[in-house]
Amino acid sequence: GENVEQHPSTLSVQEGDSAVIKCTYSDSASNYFPWYKQELGKGPQLIIDIRSNVGEKKDQRIAVTLNKTAKHFSLHITETQPEDSAVYFCAASHTGNQFYFGTGTSLTVIP
Amino acid sequence: NAGVMQNPRHLVRRRGQEARLRCSPMKGHSHVYWYRQLPEEGLKFMVYLQKENIIDESGMPKERFSAEFPKEGPSILRIQQVVRGDSAAYFCASSPAEETQYFGPGTRLLVL
Numbered sequence: 001g002e003n004v005e006q007h008p009s010t011l012s013v014q015e016g017d018s019a020v021i022k023c024t025y026s027d028s029a030s031n032y033f034p035w036y037k038q039e040l041g042k043g044p045q046l047i048i049d050i051r052s053n054v055g056e057k058k059d060q061r062i063a064v065t066l067n068k069t070a071k072h073f074s075l076h077i078t079e080t081q082p083e084d085s086a087v088y089f090c091a092a093s094h095t096g097n098q099f100y101f102g103t104g105t106s107l108t109v110i111p
Numbered sequence: 112n113a114g115v116m117q118n119p120r121h122l123v124r125r126r127g128q129e130a131r132l133r134c135s136p137m138k139g140h141s142h143v144y145w146y147r148q149l150p151e152e153g154l155k156f157m158v159y160l161q162k163e164n165i166i167d168e169s170g171m172p173k174e175r176f177s178a179e180f181p182k183e184g185p186s187i188l189r190i191q192q193v194v195r196g197d198s199a200a201y202f203c204a205s206s207p208a209e210e211t212q213y214f215g216p217g218t219r220l221l222v223l
Contacts, residue, residue: 006153034211034212036214042216042217043115043117043202043214043215043216043217044154044202044214045214046211046212046213046214049211089153089154097159097167098144098156098159098167098169098170099144099146099154099156099204099212100156101146101153101154101155102153103152103153104151104152104153
């Protein structure tokens with residue numbers, strides 16, 4: 001089955017700096033890669049996703065890049081704000097099937 | 112459009128009791144997924160259902176766990192004879208048709 005690895009497990013940045021979280025996957029059949037933000041005591045919230053026919057996608061301060069050859073994808077958050085502090089999860093799936101999640105990155109934005 | 116709803120939000124059971132978790136998908140979504148999350152860990156897939164059918168239950172323990180998604184009403188995840196190791200957060204997600212999954216707020220199960 002698919003194996004998703006996520007790094008780093010914790011990340012602290014100063015407010016206004018950028019944050020980058022990286023994930024790798026093992027199954028070349030995976031073609032859908034969402035990113036979720038989870039705040040304490042809440043369910044995961046989809047923040048951005050990318051499909052394998054696209055190399056990069058951007059939504060305001062958030063961007064995701066995908067390298068199919070190397071089987072890795074990354075989340076980039078620019079101009080970080082304290083409200084960006086949360087746990088971020090990457091996931092990989094073959095459309096319609098279960099999601100395989102990374103182990104999460106706890107992001108702290110220091111005011 | 113209301114999001115995915117789960118209830119109860121918190122559930123306390125003693126060892127040996129049954130836990131019944133409910134999930135109402137978003138309107139128009141016919142695909143439901145259940146995941147389990149242990150403290151400070153990622154989400155682990157349990158089961159994938161469409162209306163009245165189990166599509167993939169490869170992540171669900173063979174014993175004590177069952178899931179259903181009837182034609183009418185919410186999806187139910189049922190855990191019989193709970194043990195302490197079942198304590199976790201259980202999340203339900205729904206999607207319209209093998210697309211993006213939207214998660215509910217979860218049910219936090221504590222087994223005493």
